[in-house]
Amino acid sequence: MTDDVLRSLAPSRNLTDDEAYMANAAASRPGITREEVTDYFNKVGELYEEYANPQRYRGPVIAAQTMAEFFPENRHSKLILDVAAGTGFVGEELYKLGFKKLHCLDPSHKMLEAARRKNVYMKEFCCCVGHDRLPIEDDTYDCAVSCGGFCNAHIPTDGLHELARIVKPG
Numbered sequence: 693m694t695d696d697v698l699r700s701l702a703p704s705r706n707l708t709d710d711e712a713y714m715a716n717a718a719a720s721r722p723g724i725t726r727e728e729v730t731d732y733f734n735k736v737g738e739l740y741e742e743y744a745n746p747q748r749y750r751g752p753v754i755a756a757q758t759m760a761e762f763f764p765e766n767r768h769s770k771l772i773l774d775v776a777a778g779t780g781f782v783g784e785e786l787y788k789l790g791f792k793k794l795h796c797l798d799p800s801h802k803m804l805e806a807a808r809r810k811n812v813y814m815k816e817f818c819c820c821v822g823h824d825r826l827p828i829e830d831d832t833y834d835c836a837v838s839c840g841g842f843c844n845a846h847i848p849t850d851g852l853h854e855l856a857r858i859v860k861p862g
């Protein structure tokens with residue numbers, strides 16, 4: 693399945709919306725395991741941006757705008773964790789809106805590599821939410837944000853407890 697997706701994602705090829713949707717759906721198809729999800733994103737890497745480009749996929753823009761509404765002032769001083777950051781679409785949007793203290797987290801080293809090239813994150817964590825304790829102290833972040841992270845075999849709802857632990861109360 694991943695190989696079919698990779699073949700369809702030749703760089704600069706104009707995907708139809710249906711092809712893009714199929715590529716995206718392959719990462720959360722019924723029965724996929726957590727390991728297969730990470731393997732999928734390690735293979736797809738920055739080709740992810742061929743199908744989930746900002747013209748088609750508005751989630752990151754909407755997530756960043758929502759964050760901006762929560763933090764109308766002093767955005768530059770707020771420490772934010774982008775969870776399931778992927779190639780860094782959300783971080784890019786947050787940065788444009790004035791959030792400058794950004795960390796990212798994702799289990800796929802290939803996605804993190806692409807995210808690093810965006811030059812908007814100060815720190816990265818290659819880990820999986822919801823399975824192990826994150827290597828992050830309690831009450832570290834002003835906020836954690838995730839876009840496209842709560843899909844089948846991605847972050848389980850239980851993972852919210854761990855995210856609540858690392859975000860400051862209030």
Ligand SMILES: C[S@@+](CC[C@H](N)C(=O)[O-])C[C@H]1O[C@@H](n2cnc3c(N)ncnc32)[C@H](O)[C@@H]1O
Nearest residue numbers: 733776777778781800803820821839840846847
């Ligand atoms: C659909 S992409 C979303 C990427 C990015 N947030 C965006 O909106 O473009 C899903 C991402 O979730 C990551 N992911 C999957 N399971 C995860 C988990 N348990 N904890 C954290 N990230 C996870 C994948 O590696 C992948 O990069």
